[in-house]
Amino acid sequence: MNEVLGTERRRYILEAVRRRGSVQVAGLAAELGVTGMTIRRDLAILAERGAVDRVHGGAVTPAEANRLVRDRPLTIAMVVPTLGYWWGPLAQAVRTEAAGRGMRLVVTESRSYGRDTQEIVSQLRQTSRIDGFLLSPPTEGPERREIDEWLATLDAPVVLVEREPGDTRLHDVSSVGTNGVVGAALAVHHLHGRGHRRIAFMAPASGPGVPARIEGWRRALIDLDLPAPADWRYTSVSLTASHRDRQLGPVLDAMAADGVTGVLVVGDPHALALMDACRDRGVVIPRDLSVIGYDDELAALADPPLTSVQPPRHELAEIAVRLVTDRLLRPERVAQQVLIAPRLTIRASTAPPA
Structure with missing residues (x-):
């Protein structure tokens, strides 16, 4: 016609x-x-x-x-990197939020990053009636561009969770995540308020949130007119006891030599490993070193209990479900990229320097 x-x-x-x-x-x-x-x-x-x-x-x-809406509940699928640390509780919060809206949630674990996410989404679309997706694909590495190209052509409502669109073609993809810059800055300001002036940073060599947290640590130090040398940024690698001693011993020696009295460690398991290494070497927390973790997953189990940055899991879940619902029922609405500020849970691992 x-x-x-x-x-x-x-x-x-x-x-x-x-x-x-x-x-x-x-x-x-x-x-x-x-x-x-x-x-x-x-x-x-x-x-x-x-x-x-x-x-x-x-x-x-x-x-x-x-x-x-009345006869067939909307079904959304959530693909997460792991159902273990942090992601499992987030998926449960999403399930609770979806159920409150009369929606069904299918949760699946990505066995690896990259193409695995694409394969899972393809299988779910073939075998289940999925109305929309909550995805957390990789944010770095050689497969990042391929994932972005795939997302740009995916004919289904998608909301990225704890990820930001990495390609200009994804301007129509909504996302929700926590603001890592703000989270790290909260930790630095807390330590500064306790009287610390030499504050270090430790994190895995790579990870979706690491660059933003490094930037938050650096910006906060500059804003407070504190030193921010690059060699105060340490890499945590292995959490096993044998490797921990070999790797963290030199880190603690370097911190002591530089007069570091406070440190932000991403995430909680690495902070607990550092605390164990301190205990082995006679470094008393928080008298000799104040430690702040990130994620607030295991922090309350530490000895002493660990001050930790807490991403707002329930708010993340609420906004993720709302965004995918909006994309389903009102697709003419503009996409939203939402960043939520974390909060700091203060416990006994931080105190004024001795």
Whole structure:
């Protein structure tokens, strides 16, 4: 069918929706010989009039939209790097939030980063009726670009969790995460308030949140007119006892030589390993060294209990579910990239320097 006037085109679309119950943008564009953008504009006009309800990739009659919500709960899938440390409790918080909205959640663990996420999403779409996805793909490495290209073409509502879109083509992808810059700065300001002036940073060599936390540590030191030498940034590698002693002994020696009295360690398991190494070497926490962890997963189990930056897990879950719901039921809304400020849970591992 050749190009027709807008009013006639929208009348055709409305009749198609009423007759079929639902329509897809791609199908209508082919039928009417227009672009998908033209069809999306028509659907937006019809939706404003209340004639149709937009869904991802097309539109349905208002009655059909109500039936979908009433008769078949919306189902979202969450693909996480692990169901262990931190991610498992986050998935549970998402499940609780989804259930409160009458939605169903399918959670699966990515066996590895990269292509595995794509394979899992493909399998879920083939075997289950998934309406939208919460994804946490890799943020670095050679597969990052491939993942971004795939996300840009994925024909399903996606919200990135604890990840930010890394490609300009992902401008229409929503995301929610915690602000690592703010989290690290909270720790530095807390130590400064306790009287510390030489504050170090320790983290794994790589990881999704590490660069932002390094930046937060560095910015806070500069804002407070404190020294921020690069050699006060230490790398934690292995958590096993044999490697821990070999790796952390020199770190503690270097901190002592530089007069470091406080340190932020990303995340809690690495902070606990550092505390064990301190105990082995007779370094008393917090008298000799104040330690702050990150994630607040294991912090309360430490001896002494560990002050730790706490990402707002329940707020993350709430916003993630809201964003994917918005993308499902109101796809015309603009994408949102949300960063939430963490909080600091203060315990006994920090005190004024001796």
